[in-house]
Amino acid sequence: MNLVYLDHAATSWPKPREILDAARDASVHAGGNPGRGAHPLSDAASGLLYSAREEAASFFGGIPERTVFTSGATCSLNIAIRGLVRPGDHILFDNLVHNAVLRPIRALEAAGLCTSDFYDASGSDGELMESLRAKAGPRTRLVIATHQSNICSRILPIREIGRFCRERGLLFVVDAAQSGGHLPISLPEDGIDALCLPGHKGLMGLPGVGLLLLSDRARCDPLLFGGAGIRSEDPGMPEELPERLEAGTLPLPAIASVAAGIRLIRKTGLDAIRRHEEKLSALFAEGIGRMGRYRIAGESRGGVVSILHETVSPAAIGTCLAEQGICVRTGYHCAPLAHRTLGTEKQGTVRVSFGLSNTAQDIERILNVLNEIDEF
Ligand code: PMP
Numbered sequence: 001m002n003l004v005y006l007d008h009a010a011t012s013w014p015k016p017r018e019i020l021d022a023a024r025d026a027s028v029h030a031g032g033n034p035g036r037g038a039h040p041l042s043d044a045a046s047g048l049l050y051s052a053r054e055e056a057a058s059f060f061g062g063i064p065e066r067t068v069f070t071s072g073a074t075c076s077l078n079i080a081i082r083g084l085v086r087p088g089d090h091i092l093f094d095n096l097v098h099n100a101v102l103r104p105i106r107a108l109e110a111a112g113l114c115t116s117d118f119y120d121a122s123g124s125d126g127e128l129m130e131s132l133r134a135k136a137g138p139r140t141r142l143v144i145a146t147h148q149s150n151i152c153s154r155i156l157p158i159r160e161i162g163r164f165c166r167e168r169g170l171l172f173v174v175d176a177a178q179s180g181g182h183l184p185i186s187l188p189e190d191g192i193d194a195l196c197l198p199g200h201k202g203l204m205g206l207p208g209v210g211l212l213l214l215s216d217r218a219r220c221d222p223l224l225f226g227g228a229g230i231r232s233e234d235p236g237m238p239e240e241l242p243e244r245l246e247a248g249t250l251p252l253p254a255i256a257s258v259a260a261g262i263r264l265i266r267k268t269g270l271d272a273i274r275r276h277e278e279k280l281s282a283l284f285a286e287g288i289g290r291m292g293r294y295r296i297a298g299e300s301r302g303g304v305v306s307i308l309h310e311t312v313s314p315a316a317i318g319t320c321l322a323e324q325g326i327c328v329r330t331g332y333h334c335a336p337l338a339h340r341t342l343g344t345e346k347q348g349t350v351r352v353s354f355g356l357s358n359t360a361q362d363i364e365r366i367l368n369v370l371n372e373i374d375e376f
Contacts, residue, residue: 004325006328006352006354006358006366008202008353008354009150009201009329009333009351012204015204015257016264018263018264020257022253023253023257026255026257029044031045033045033249034048034229034250034252035229036249045252052255052258053067053069056211056213056259057213059262060185061186061189065240066216066242067211067212067242068212068242070212072200072208072209072210073100074100080194080196080212080218080220081104081142082104082223083245084142084171084220085108085113085141087113088114089115089139090137090139091105091114091115092117092119092143092144093144093146094119094145095120095337096151096154096338097175098177098334117135118135119131121341122342125156129157132164133164140170141171142170143172143173144172145173145175147175147176147185148179148182148183148302148303149338150304150333151338151349152297152298152299152304152306152342153281153301153305158192162190166191171193171218172193172194173192173193173196174190174194174196175197177196177197179202180197180201180203180211181261182273182274183274184270187213192213192215193214193218194212194218195211195213196210197211199211199257199261204264204356205258205259205260209254214241222237224245224247224248225237225247226247228243276356277355278302280360280362280363281301281303281305283363284352284366284367291371293310294307294309294374295310297342304351304354305353306342306349306352307370308349314331315347321350324365326366330350330351331347332348333349333351352366
């Protein structure tokens with residue numbers, strides 16, 4: 001069956017040839033363990049790792065030594081949140097957050113280490129800033145923002161939030177799981193202290209890699225302890241970054257694939273990617289608007305659009321689409337607070353998400369099936 005893949009918010013697919021080649025080349029030509037030996041294959045691995053670090057750092061305006069490879073966005077967020085929080089701190093997060101943010105915070109609260117509250121991202125950017133200003137108190141030290149929701153196309157004004165954090169001396173953590181590789185992000189210009197994202201979504205790499213880019217203000221404690229390739233005789237993790245936060249062997253082939261993804265994005269241009277996704281989401285939203293009984297949840301001009309039908313459940317719609325080879329995500333999207341914010345907590349949504357590989361024909365195919373369901 002000819003598949004139509006519209007689930008890029010879950011993971012990108014198909015992986016472009018350059019990405020698969022980079023992973024294969026790393027396995028063949030740099031197959032040693034980086035930083036763990038003096039032989040040619042280990043040296044080649046160290047060189048490749050450093051160049052991937054430089055590639056990622058320069059793409060996001062970070063510093064190579066403070067660009068940490070993790071196992072995914074979830075791991076990056078856990079390290080940032082747990083590693084930056086000090087006992088008694090108050091954390092502010094938006095009400096579109098993913099569980100990768102919410103659950104680490106809830107665990108810290110359950111351990112009596114911090115308190116938290118959310119600011120409201122359901123209105124305009126101005127209203128969001130007002131809510132943030134009203135909620136920030138004397139104990140607030142960390143502000144977290146979901147750069148783009150994983151349920152709809154709402155994008156948070158990270159530059160304004162970053163400026164506010166700088167003015168107040170707060171640390172700013174950005175969850176860029178849905179925006180990395182889709183929207184421009186700059187650590188210094190957006191005032192970000194910890195940028196967290198996966199390699200397998202917008203950056204188009206293989207799964208198993210996340211990025212955590214830290215500003216020079218962020219003093220982040222490790223979450224994982226183990227071999228780091230340096231200072232093996234010390235009882236604790238080394239002070240130096242990135243080794244301090246990179247315990248254990250890194251997945252170099254996947255890291256090389258992420259660096260290749262970044263090169264591909266540079267070649268294509270972030271603007272061109274954004275325009276392509278906006279064109280597809282506009283086509284999709286127009287088509288949905290012409291049908292009688294669907295509604296769009298939240299914003300729809302971007303890479304992620306969620307819909308609901310008056311009578312047919314998201315799960316039933318997902319089954320019909322899957323039978324026709326159309327891949328979307330349905331139900332709940334690991335973001336319970338966001339579902340409440342968007343009024344979709346009853347059954348979740350049908351989430352359609354776009355990527356570079358999609359075409360107008362893909363949109364036509366999904367709209368045809370959705371129309372049949374609507375008219376049934
Ligand atoms: N934050 C958001 C907004 C996400 O959409 C996701 C992935 N669904 C994550 C964090 C976690 O990413 P990963 O599963 O790749 O660790």
